[in-house]
Amino acid sequence: MQQLGAASLAAPLSSFAATTNGRVEERLIPYERKWVVADEINVAVIGFGIMGSRNAKTLLQVPGVKLVAVCDLYQGRLERAKELYGQQLFTTQFYEDVLNRSDIDVVVVCTSDQWHDKITIDAMKKRKAVYCEKPMVHRISQGWEVINVQQQTGAVLQVGSQRVSSIAYAEAKKLYKAGEIGQLNCIEASFDRHTALGAWQYTMPVDATTNTIAWKKYLKENPSTPFDAKRFFWWRNYKEYGTGVAGDLFVHLLSGIHFLTDSKGPSKIFATGDLSYWKDGRNVPDVMTGVMEYKATKEHPAFQVLLKVNLASGAEKVESGKVKFYGTEGVIDFGGNDFTVYRNKFSSYPNIGGWDALDTYPDAMQKEIWKNYQQQYPDAVLPATDLSAIRYAAPAGYDDRLDHFIHFFESVRTGKPVVEDASFGFRAAAPCLACNESYFQQKVIHWDPVHMKLL
Numbered sequence: 001m002q003q004l005g006a007a008s009l010a011a012p013l014s015s016f017a018a019t020t021n022g023r024v025e026e027r028l029i030p031y032e033r034k035w036v037v038a039d040e041i042n043v044a045v046i047g048f049g050i051m052g053s054r055n056a057k058t059l060l061q062v063p064g065v066k067l068v069a070v071c072d073l074y075q076g077r078l079e080r081a082k083e084l085y086g087q088q089l090f091t092t093q094f095y096e097d098v099l100n101r102s103d104i105d106v107v108v109v110c111t112s113d114q115w116h117d118k119i120t121i122d123a124m125k126k127r128k129a130v131y132c133e134k135p136m137v138h139r140i141s142q143g144w145e146v147i148n149v150q151q152q153t154g155a156v157l158q159v160g161s162q163r164v165s166s167i168a169y170a171e172a173k174k175l176y177k178a179g180e181i182g183q184l185n186c187i188e189a190s191f192d193r194h195t196a197l198g199a200w201q202y203t204m205p206v207d208a209t210t211n212t213i214a215w216k217k218y219l220k221e222n223p224s225t226p227f228d229a230k231r232f233f234w235w236r237n238y239k240e241y242g243t244g245v246a247g248d249l250f251v252h253l254l255s256g257i258h259f260l261t262d263s264k265g266p267s268k269i270f271a272t273g274d275l276s277y278w279k280d281g282r283n284v285p286d287v288m289t290g291v292m293e294y295k296a297t298k299e300h301p302a303f304q305v306l307l308k309v310n311l312a313s314g315a316e317k318v319e320s321g322k323v324k325f326y327g328t329e330g331v332i333d334f335g336g337n338d339f340t341v342y343r344n345k346f347s348s349y350p351n352i353g354g355w356d357a358l359d360t361y362p363d364a365m366q367k368e369i370w371k372n373y374q375q376q377y378p379d380a381v382l383p384a385t386d387l388s389a390i391r392y393a394a395p396a397g398y399d400d401r402l403d404h405f406i407h408f409f410e411s412v413r414t415g416k417p418v419v420e421d422a423s424f425g426f427r428a429a430a431p432c433l434a435c436n437e438s439y440f441q442q443k444v445i446h447w448d449p450v451h452m453k454l455l
Contacts, residue, residue, distance in 0.1 A: 025389070029392050036409075036414065041064060041066065041106055042104050042105050043069075043106045044107045045070050046070075046109050046119055047133075052070075056108075062402075069104060071091070074208075106131065112236075114221075116132055117146050124153045124155035124157060131160055134428070135243055164424070167403070168334070176261070180332075184326070186305075187305045189253040189324070190310075191245075191249040193309075194313045204233045239284050239440075243432070245288050246435035249309050253307055264427055264449040265428075266293055268445070271288055272439065273289065275287075288439065337393070341390050341392070349380040407419045426452055
């Protein structure tokens, strides 16, 4: 007997390419970089580690921007900064020295997470514009003070989650808003890694001592903590200084999700995890799964978000993360600055045959049901699904982090709103920090995304 409609059953995402027989239309996302150039802007980078040094390299690609100062608690990095940018560069181990300089217009905060709120607040009070790396705060309780100081001072503050400036996310947002995947109901996002560096075991210098590191200055809390080079250079592995996989990696995923959906955030958060492989003294998990419930609002329908990080993922190495937006008529599947839209609409006819109860009935009844079906739906054809795929990609060499800095400096120059303000940054960070709270306290966390407070 013919089995009509079997192909309309939802296929796993991994099978979509096979279903379309490799016929995926390719589209390049239109892009033209536009500079806004005016008076020179003097910039200081506070924290010249991996992120700080790379941010310095990126921001200097923006015309009219000059690096004049670098602050870091390790002397070797100050030496390296002068090797890269000249002996005239002002360097210090004390961020207050940077904030007290009248010739500095902008500070870029790239320290360990524990210092983000304090340095950002102090900088805004000194009337500096601030670019603060994600997460905006180390603890949920710190968020509102940052927001309030920004509002009181009027200082320019942008949080550094570059997906908000990605042309790929902007293009995908247009398609999502146009209903290309139907009604959104679920999002799966992961940021797996499979290297020691990906698990934050960074190369340490040979002269890591209290003679070269301002250890006491590093300790925002618990000043009696004995010196430990790993706690300084591998700070992401310790909850006292960093925010673990949730604050470091989940926040990238949520920033993109909130930008695309215009969501203010989830209302219920639960996370579980384990320290399964990297038993190197860290006190945060290397595997974590988070489940977040987003209630229906005027901006979006209700949907679920499933987040995962695995720092010992033997299956793959995915540094840029994967995000899949599932709707009732298709999927938006992100890589980095590229994505594929799979359209997979439900059949307009009821399914029959295949994995069905039909063949459990007597033969005569099957024939009767089949005859009635053909009379009622004479136009039903195989396959009973509308499956197509289009891949969108940013131009070769595109850098969303550079675009994020371009938007920031444009705001500094013109006063236009930043693309990721303190409220957006807090709304992205707080649910991720709530994942840590859920993990350590073993409970569900309830969050008010509108008023940005724990319930």
